Amino acid sequence: MDALLLSSLILLLLLLPALIFRSLIIKSEGLENPLDTSLKAEIGIVLFISIILHLIGIFVLNWLDAPFNFYNLFQILIGNSISIKEEIINNSLIPFLIYILVQIIFGAILSLFLKKICLKYYLDIKYDFLPISNNWDNLLSGRVFELERIRHINSKILELKNFQRNIFKQIRNKEIDLSKKEVRRKIKEKILELKSKKKIAFNCVELDVLVQTSLGDVIYKGKIHKYYLSKDNSLDKVVLTECLRRKFCNGSIKNKGKFHFLDSKLFVINHSEMKNLNIRYSIIEEKI
Incomplete structure (x- = not known):
């Protein structure tokens, strides 16, 4: 196998547990771009997580009297695998893949556990250095x-x-x-x-959206069904259910008629059409 290709493959496998950890710990309803972080920040986060996971792995290997051969790994990563005997590489392949698989499983379990703790105690909102959720997620989810x-x-x-x-x-x-x-x-x-x-949490998020149309400004009112985020971490569009509509005239909504029900199951509003947004959180009791 080509030395450069082998070193790239090994590096990717070493980063794989951290990548899976990062993807599982993210909490977002808008899947297009879930976090307010740049590419450089994400790379730094993945590298940091990868170092922590492998330090734990090395500690466990030493505890099990199966020390990690840093010299051989370093030679492979710098593309100098030719200096290592092919027999050593072949014999190390299966143990290395097992190590990566265990790291992936451990990282996945750890990420889901930490995610649950952070979301339960709102740690991601209290501390900005925990990039787990997006600001729009926290706002529109309540x-x-x-x-x-x-x-x-x-x-x-x-x-x-x-x-x-x-x-x-x-x-x-x-x-x-x-x-x-x-x-x-x-x-x-x-x-x-x-x-x-x-213990009584709200179960309904409603929006009043002021939208600019060719016939003038219109207010749409409904419950959030889904929302999507754009690549620059802004709101892309919202999907409403049980949507109502009324005209907004002369900067006032007083005495301008009643809301009219829209005969549609889902109603999509693009962020580019929105002029203002009002959010309400409420508790709806289920009828038995």
């Missing part, structure tokens, strides 16, 4: 709103705990005549009520 809602509830819980401490202090100082047990019970009920609200 994750930004969910995080703010949870933060608001947590702040209310903290206020109640501080209030309880202040009340107990006043009771100890005999400034007020209240039962600690009763105060604790009421505060606990309030905190449990707030915590239960954290």
